[in-house]
Amino acid sequence: MLFANPFTRPGYWFKGSLHIHSTASDGALTPDEVVDWYQSRGYHFVALTDHDILSEAQSPANDFITLSGIEVEGIDQQAGLYHLVGLGLRSRPTPAEKAGVSMQEAVNRLQAAGGLVWVAHPYWSGQLSKDLLEIEGCMGIEVYNGSCEVENGRGFSTVHWDDLLTAGRRVLGLAVDDAHWQNGCKDAGLGWVWVKAAALTQEAILDALEQGYFYASSGPQIHDLQLDAEQRDISIRCSPSVLVDFVGDGPNSCRISAPPGGTLTEASYRLQNHQRHVRAACQDTHGRWAWSNPIICRARPPHSLVHAS
Numbered sequence: 146m147l148f149a150n151p152f153t154r155p156g157y158w159f160k161g162s163l164h165i166h167s168t169a170s171d172g173a174l175t176p177d178e179v180v181d182w183y184q185s186r187g188y189h190f191v192a193l194t195d196h197d198i199l200s201e202a203q204s205p206a207n208d209f210i211t212l213s214g215i216e217v218e219g220i221d222q223q224a225g226l227y228h229l230v231g232l233g234l235r236s237r238p239t240p241a242e243k244a245g246v247s248m249q250e251a252v253n254r255l256q257a258a259g260g261l262v263w264v265a266h267p268y269w270s271g272q273l274s275k276d277l278l279e280i281e282g283c284m285g286i287e288v289y290n291g292s293c294e295v296e297n298g299r300g301f302s303t304v305h306w307d308d309l310l311t312a313g314r315r316v317l318g319l320a321v322d323d324a325h326w327q328n329g330c331k332d333a334g335l336g337w338v339w340v341k342a343a344a345l346t347q348e349a350i351l352d353a354l355e356q357g358y359f360y361a362s363s364g365p366q367i368h369d370l371q372l373d374a375e376q377r378d379i380s381i382r383c384s385p386s387v388l389v390d391f392v393g394d395g396p397n398s399c400r401i402s403a404p405p406g407g408t409l410t411e412a413s414y415r416l417q418n419h420q421r422h423v424r425a426a427c428q429d430t431h432g433r434w435a436w437s438n439p440i441i442c443r444a445r446p447p448h449s450l451v452h453a454s
């Protein structure tokens with residue numbers, strides 16, 4: 146299996162918000178106000194990702210930390226407008242001139258500064274799945290960006306995700322706020338990750354993110370996800386949901402719906418004979434989602450956003 150399953154590893158669950166702006170760039174709250182907002186709502190970690198401004202990793206409390214972060218953007222001759230989020234950088238990346246730096250070069254610069262790199266809101270940016278197919282060195286993409294959804298109706302990039310997975314790429318999925326606070330808190334508290342890590346330190350959180358020990362949510366909780374590799378059965382337990390999707394490559398996908406007016410808290414699915422991967426997602430009565438990372442059932446080299454070792 147190329148992907149780690151957070152539900153089969155020891156550790157602790159920590160809730161985090163990984164794409165946020167402040168007055169350091171175009172957000173309306175100061176960095177301290179941003180940290181207070183999340184800390185007071187039960188989050189365990191955040192990354193401030195202001196445009197071209199690298200934030201610092203800090204540990205303001207025993208039960209709350211900040212990761213270093215930044216968002217950079219540019220225009221690629223082929224991929225068009227791109228935004229990238231870098232997390233856990235040790236130094237400021239070489240600035241990307243707004244135009245003229247390829248997406249791959251911008252990824253390389255973030256990586257050279259020690260960061261984990263994520264493609265921000267590809268649907269909002271207008272990128273096509275094929276634009277991302279040849280990019281190397283990214284951990285994954287924002288499959289849900291709350292700000293892009295509530296402001297523009299372009300927050301869901303799950304089709305990009307499934308296209309890249311179907312092409313055999315290793316792509317993890319984040320849900321984020323991308324909060325700018327320009328209309329109060331309208332674009333905050335919309336998307337987050339639950340990370341299973343050994344401890345609440347930047348190093349442990351980054352390690353868990355890199356390995357895929359997390360799931361993304363805009364509301365529901367996933368309590369368990371298990372794959373019986375021999376039987377090829379995948380099963381999920383979740384908070385009350387109106388439906389569960391098991392999404393695989395191409396037509397190898399299945400939706401299980403609760404009875405009309407009801408909810409379900411568990412579901413299972415038997416993988417098809419030639420199915421290569423599957424990811425689970427559940428939707429609650431408010432239309433909010435939780436997304437597991439994909440589990441690879443049948444590895445298909447060699448294309449990989451990050452080369453599997």
Ligand SMILES: [Zn+2]
Nearest residue numbers: 216228265266
């Ligand atoms: Zn952006």
Ligand SMILES: [Zn+2]
Nearest residue numbers: 164166216323
């Ligand atoms: Zn942003």
